[in-house]
Amino acid sequence: MVSDKLAKLLILQDRDARHGQLLRQRASIPAEREKARASIAAEEARRKENVAALQRLEVQREELEGRVEDLEEAIRKYQTQQLQVKKNEEYTALEHEIATARAKVSETEDEELNVLEAIDQKKAANERDEAEIAERIRVFETELKRLDEAEREVETAIEAGRDDVAAAEADVDPALLDTYRFVKTQVKRPPYVVPLKDSRCEGCHLKVSGEIESGARKGHEIVRCDNCGRIVYFDR
């Protein structure tokens, strides 16, 4: 059993620790929110890229269609010219142009068929993707709502915790409270009040001097670890 004074200080330390934990919890929320938002943005970018990729294929198809039309126009022109030429070799040359253009038409139409197939596949893939994207966005949006709720809850708990800490502080012996507050400014990490175990401070795990240990055993005065400065006590 520890002394009554110390028991009250330990209650304060406990509430302080709880309060600190809540503050850290609140501090972590913005980063989590940012992460969820970034994930939503990534999904939206993916959706946009899917639409753009389909549009690029459509443009490609239109270009090929335009090329076929141009070639057919050229063929009609050559055929008209054939009606007007006098020399045999000129007629043959035009015949050759027509044949070349027709070969190109057939080649371009094959290309167009490939693009059409690619468009169908991309449409189907986009549809499948869209279902997954929408589902993932829904999950991240739920996460955002959960974070808003968690933030409100932690805010309320912080408010209540502040009162609990104040109430515990009011209960602690003033001299002990002063020392506790001073130790908090000196020691980097909690706990600030620790038991001695096998003559070792449970904060820094180093052996304290015999004087410190016997002071802690007596339990009348405030004793601090001669290595780390934490308040130490002897728990019988």
Ligand SMILES: [Zn+2]
């Ligand atoms: Zn220590």
